[in-house]
Amino acid sequence: MRDSHAPALIPARQLPVKSSVGGGKIFTRQFTGRFRNLRILLAGCLALLFFSTSWVQWNGHQAVLWDLETRQFHVFGTTFWPQDFILLSFVMVIAALLLFAVTILLGRVWCGYACPQSTWTWAFMWVESLIEGDRNQRIKLQASPMDLAKGLKRTSKHALWLLMSIATGIAFVGYFVPVRELVQALLSLQWFSTSAAWVGIIAALTYLNAGLVREKVCLHMCPYARFQSVMFDRDTLVVAYNAARGDTRGSRKKGDDPQALGLGDCVDCYLCVQVCPTGIDIRDGLQMDCIGCAACVDACDEVMDKMGYARGLVGYMSEAMFAGEQTRWRRPRLLGYLALLLVLVGGLLWALNNRHLVDMSVVKDRSVLYRYTSEGEVMNVYRLKITNKTQLPVRYHLQLDSRDRLRLVKHRDIVLSAGDSDEFPVQVVMPVLAPRAAAMLSFDFVLVDSNDPQRTTREAAHFLYPAN
Numbered sequence: 001m002r003d004s005h006a007p008a009l010i011p012a013r014q015l016p017v018k019s020s021v022g023g024g025k026i027f028t029r030q031f032t033g034r035f036r037n038l039r040i041l042l043a044g045c046l047a048l049l050f051f052s053t054s055w056v057q058w059n060g061h062q063a064v065l066w067d068l069e070t071r072q073f074h075v076f077g078t079t080f081w082p083q084d085f086i087l088l089s090f091v092m093v094i095a096a097l098l099l100f101a102v103t104i105l106l107g108r109v110w111c112g113y114a115c116p117q118s119t120w121t122w123a124f125m126w127v128e129s130l131i132e133g134d135r136n137q138r139i140k141l142q143a144s145p146m147d148l149a150k151g152l153k154r155t156s157k158h159a160l161w162l163l164m165s166i167a168t169g170i171a172f173v174g175y176f177v178p179v180r181e182l183v184q185a186l187l188s189l190q191w192f193s194t195s196a197a198w199v200g201i202i203a204a205l206t207y208l209n210a211g212l213v214r215e216k217v218c219l220h221m222c223p224y225a226r227f228q229s230v231m232f233d234r235d236t237l238v239v240a241y242n243a244a245r246g247d248t249r250g251s252r253k254k255g256d257d258p259q260a261l262g263l264g265d266c267v268d269c270y271l272c273v274q275v276c277p278t279g280i281d282i283r284d285g286l287q288m289d290c291i292g293c294a295a296c297v298d299a300c301d302e303v304m305d306k307m308g309y310a311r312g313l314v315g316y317m318s319e320a321m322f323a324g325e326q327t328r329w330r331r332p333r334l335l336g337y338l339a340l341l342l343v344l345v346g347g348l349l350w351a352l353n354n355r356h357l358v359d360m361s362v363v364k365d366r367s368v369l370y371r372y373t374s375e376g377e378v379m380n381v382y383r384l385k386i387t388n389k390t391q392l393p394v395r396y397h398l399q400l401d402s403r404d405r406l407r408l409v410k411h412r413d414i415v416l417s418a419g420d421s422d423e424f425p426v427q428v429v430m431p432v433l434a435p436r437a438a439a440m441l442s443f444d445f446v447l448v449d450s451n452d453p454q455r456t457t458r459e460a461a462h463f464l465y466p467a468n
């Protein structure tokens with residue numbers, strides 16, 4: 001008796017393999033499998049992080065907020081100021097190097113499992129199949145004339161896509177303006193603001209990219225696809241078809257001996273093509289259009305299981321594996337990237353730990369070079385601008401570091417609230433001693449954080465003095 005699910009029964013080439021009845025639209029088939037589950041898990045976690053992080057509160061503030069108005073970036077109790085943005089470049093270089101290292105090791109796993117474009121496209125495709133049915137139903141629907149049923153399905157699909165796009169727009173803009181205020185403003189119909197306009201722009205881009213343009217973003221717009229092949233080496237694991245095992249391709253009944261029929265293990269069912277979100281045939285070899293999502297691996301594994309063959313006709317393979325060699329994990333380029341990553345991550349941690357949490361600038365009063373006090377001391381006047389870069393109020397103690405007998409006049413501790421900045425006049429005096437040759441003395445203003453006396457900030461200054 002014939003197995004009704006056997007791949008041999010799938011009418012290969014009878015339905016369009018990848019494109020629709022018109023317009024070149026790709027209709028992907030639903031499938032299950034371990035790599036699909038892994039993608040749902042990874043992409044699901046990332047999407048959950050994206051939608052929820054901006055709602056988390058920390059010390060009474062939004063935990064992650066890039067406040068464009070004040071140009072401050074708040075991350076879980078730490079505030080980064082424009083002067084700290086060099087650290088952001090560090091983070092970006094580290095992210096790029098990490099991507100390079102992962103690409104050398106595992107090909108385009110970023111594209112297949114974590115890239116927002118792929119993640120949102122998969123989510124939009126899932127909604128599409130929920131409303132319009134499986135691949136064959138969608139192809140028929142596309143070809144059918146417009147009637148009430150088709151109109152309802154199309155309207156529901158686009159309405160859901162729009163809702164998902166608006167949610168994405170709100171979540172994204174919520175990292176730049178306080179998300180609670182943003183949602184409140186949108187709910188009270190305040191739609192004519194810059195924030196609301198940005199929600200609209202991001203929502204429109206999401207709808208366009210994930211709903212309408214989809215794989216074309218990966219194929220024609222993403223620069224990563226262009227240079228990824230340069231990063232591959234003969235040990236990089238990429239999704240590939242084992243032609244030596246699969247060819248000659250051909251349909252057969254379950255239980256037939258392929259050798260006797262002069263066939264390889266590929267039953268030519270085209271399932272690997274029909275699940276592919278970019279619509280390519282992995283059996284044509286490594287292609288730039290392959291985003292490494294492993295949908296074809298899951299589809300083919302299912303076919304192999306049904307036929308009673310070993311899995312892995314399509315799978316993660318390297319050039320070295322095809323040549324019958326062991327994949328080398330210790331490769332010079334990979335080790336180079338890892339070493340560089342280690343240095344950069346170490347540097348970033350050091351910079352974060354030694355980051356100044358207070359900013360101090362000193363300007364000397366230019367109207368008078370110096371003056372004499374009633375006690376006959378020489379006085380210089382300065383203006384100190386101090387910025388508390390933390391998210392907590394801080395009391396600072398000001399002192400001088402000088403080899404000469406300089407001292408502050410009647411100076412009290414400075415208290416600044418979180419993120420506050422203020423200017424303070426400061427008087428420094430020195431007793432008139434024996435005549436000096438130098439007309440200028442160097443010293444440092446030292447600001448001590450009274451919560452953590454080990455944390456000090458210095459700023460150099462000059463004291464002008466009547467020379468003889």
Ligand code: SF4
Binds near residue numbers: 241270272303314
């Ligand atoms: S590679 Fe696998 S899924 Fe693709 S046509 Fe051959 S048997 Fe079917």
Ligand code: SF4
Binds near residue numbers: 239280292294296297
């Ligand atoms: S060929 Fe396979 S791995 Fe590549 S994009 Fe298509 S389904 Fe994904």
